[in-house]
Amino acid sequence: MKNTAIVQTFLGPVIISEQDGFITELFFAEDTQLNAVNRITPLLKEAEKQLLEYLSGIRKTFDLKIAPQGTEFQKTVWSTLHRIPYGETRSYKQVAEIIGRPEASRAVGMANSKNPILILTPCHRILGTDGKLVGYAGGLERKKRLLELEKNYV
Template sequence: MKQHTVIDSPYGPLTLVADDGVLCGLYMTDQRHRPAEESFGEPDDSWSGEAEAQLRSYFAGESKDFTLELRFLGTPFQRTVWDQLRKIPYGETRTYGELATALGNPNASRAVGLANGRNPIGIIVPCHRVVGADGSLTGYGGGLERKRQLLDFERGAALF
C-alpha cells in the first residue's frame, strides 16, 4: 500500500512516497520522470517521521549520511546503479564512466546515465553527484540549477 506526504525543503517541495511504510520515492516539483500523482497513494505522513528528520538534518548541514530503509522499484540493473550512487561520498562527484567501471562494465556509461536519470529517491540516493566525463554538470531530473545548488551546498557544508 502506497502513501505519500509533501515536505518543504530549501530546494522546493519534496514528495516522499512509501510502499508499506518504506521510502520508495522522493520527487521534486517539475522533476523529469516524476510519476503521476495518482501513483503516490493516499496522503498520509504517519510513516515519514524518520525520513523528514534525516532530511532536515541533511539540509541543516548537520548530517551527511542517510540511514533510512529504502525500497527500490526498478530493474535489477537500475537497482545496481542506485546502490552504487549511495557509495559516492558527500561533497564528491563521480563521472558516469567511473560508475560504469565500478560496476565492472566500463562501456556502460550511457546505460548508467539512463538508470541514474530514473533514480526514484533523489537527494537520499545522490544522483546529483554524477557529472560528465569533463566534470561538467550534465542532466539532472530536478534541473541543472538544483543540481548546482545541491553540489555547492555539499561542498560548502563539507568544509565545516
C-alpha cells in the same frame, strides 16, 4: 498502501512516498502534484526530519530503509551511488567502471535519470566526464545547489 508526505524545502516542495515500511519515492513536486493526499506515517516523519537535516548541512548520510523499483541494472547503479562519499562526485564513466561495465556510461546515465529516490540515492553526485553538470531529474540548478551544499559542509 502507499503513504505520501509533502515537504517544503529551500529547493521547492518534495514528495516522499513510503510503502510497507520502505521509502519508495522522493522527487521534486510540480504544482499539479501538490494536491496529493498527505498520509503521514512515523517513517515519513523520520524521512522529512533526515531530509531537512541534510539540507541544513547537519546530516551527511541517511538512515532510512529504501526500496527503489527498477531493473537489476538500475538497482546496481543506484547501489553504487550510495558509496560515493558526501561532498564528492564521480563521472558516469567512473560509475560504469565501478560496476564492471566500462562501456556502459550511457546506460549508467539512463539509470541515473530513472532514480526514483532523489537525494537519498545521491544521483546528483554524478557529473559528465569533463566535470560538467549534466542531467538531473530535479533540474540542473537544484543539482548545482545540492553539490554546493555538500561542498560547504564537507
